[in-house]
Amino acid sequence: MKPRSNIVFISASYAPSLLNFRRELIVSFIDNGYKVHAAAPKVDDDIKVKLDALGVVVHEVYMQRTGLNPLIDIMYCWSLVRILRDIRPSIFLAYTIKPVIYGSFAAFIAKIPTRFALITGLGFAFTSKVTGLKRLIVSISRKLYKAALSRSTHVLFQNPDDRQLFTELGLVNIKKCGLINGSGVDLQHYQAAPLPSNSVFLFIGRLLADKGIREFASAARIVKESNPQARFLVAGWIDTNPTAIDQTELEEWINSGTIEFLGKLSDVRPAIRECSVYVLPSYREGTPRTVLEAMAMGRPVITTDAPGCRETVIDGRNGYLVPVKAVDELAEAMTRFIDNPALRATMGQESRLIVNDKYDVHKVNRSIMQQLGIETDVKPVSSYSPQRHRGHREKI
Structure with missing residues (x-):
């Protein structure tokens, strides 16, 4: 078995989100001496070229983002296990529901020492009143969350209400929970603009x-x-x-x-x-x-x-x-x-x-890295480059 390396592995359910929401976090890892690998489904050529340019090693995996087929989900989990066993990262970070659930299982099976789950939103399983089959799906989803988060070493929430709900439902132990101010926003890319005169x-x-x-x-x-x-x-x-x-x-x-x-x-x-x-x-x-x-x-x-x-x-x-x-x-x-x-x-x-x-992306990313146990003295401006900001969007 090859030795553990200084690698961060990021698991996502939507490939463009790696650029839109995690670009500056990826840059921060690289600035601090880490190699970054990322896995997502349907990585098109444009996304792959941009991730390659950042220095990210991309792994395309098959996953149904909104599908309910358990066999496909198990196959997705096992494909992550194989990749993780091969590259042996020191840190695993997953966000959105399926990467959090099945990625956490995979990282645990692959014996990745630091396993972070980032809860970026709760979806219809926590916002809608459901009956019949949907109620069963919600129940299963919550049980899967509980099992997966018990195998995570840290769980980050983007607001205190989500953290409170998960702990009150018994889905996660409060001792492993952290809090960050969303994904942050790049203030140099999104600059103040004059208001129109009309409504x-x-x-x-x-x-x-x-x-x-x-x-x-x-x-x-x-x-x-x-x-x-x-x-x-x-x-x-x-x-x-x-x-x-x-x-x-x-x-x-x-x-x-x-x-x-x-x-x-x-x-x-x-x-x-x-x-x-x-x-x-x-x-x-x-x-x-x-x-x-x-x-x-x-x-x-x-x-x-x-x-x-x-x-x-x-x-x-x-x-x-x-x-x-x-x-x-x-x-x-x-x-x-x-x-x-x-x-x-x-x-x-x-x-x-x-x-x-409160929401400067560089402040948010420093908070994430500190909770990952990475101390950074990198100045916020150092990771900004106009070439890194081309306006692509992720699932909102």
Whole structure:
């Protein structure tokens, strides 16, 4: 058996996320003398070239991100075991549900000494009331989480509510839990931009019920009755998630003039520049990256008083918090920005200050590395390069 090496292995369920959400973390590992390997399904040539350029060794694995076939999941787990036994990393880091569950099992079987699970969001198993077969699936998912996290050495959460829920449900021991401020956002890439003079509200994300897209459309319809000049932009796509809306519903909103649909964007910055207020009426998040990007660009935010979302907004300071599924309150918050346009500038400036203080990606990554036991003196600016930022997006 070959000796343990100074290797970090990162397991993801969506290959572009390695660039979009973990690029600067990868660079930090490399700056601190680590070799980085990463595994994900469906690694296209463009993603592979960019990861190769960073110095990442890429392993493509077969995985169904939203599938429920246990045999395929077991095959995915075993493929990770074989890779991990071959390269023998010293640190294993997984994020999103299947890499966390099956990756944690694989890393344990392969006897990787440091096994980190990063909980970036809880999904429909924790946000939706389900019955019948879905209830069984939720029950199995939670049991798998518990078994997998018992085999992790550390578990990182992006907000205190998720950590509390997992510990109260008995899914993880509080002693192995850590807390970080989301994935962070690069403030040099997402720079403050002038506000438009008109009232433009923007939603970015997968078109899922749990993201609050229906509440956004319903509130838009209410607001446009008295403010027909207001615009409501939606950037995103219909996903295979169980809570996804259907194409007919989307087309109804578009054809009625309720929303303007931008589709799936490779770079969200032009859309954020075009908006005056960012809106995410989600039911629950880890820490919503799109909110942080909008805040970094100087936009006030309307979001829900829900786990993950409430961490980003100080109500009345850089935006407003509304109850989950509360369409009337959401419409009222939107109307405040129409009736008092000066709020956009003052709250937008506060957003930039908050994200600079709490969510700077370099601060977040230093926190992750410290919890991994890696002390770093690398200055935040050292890992920034314009060539590393080309606006690709991951699952939101």
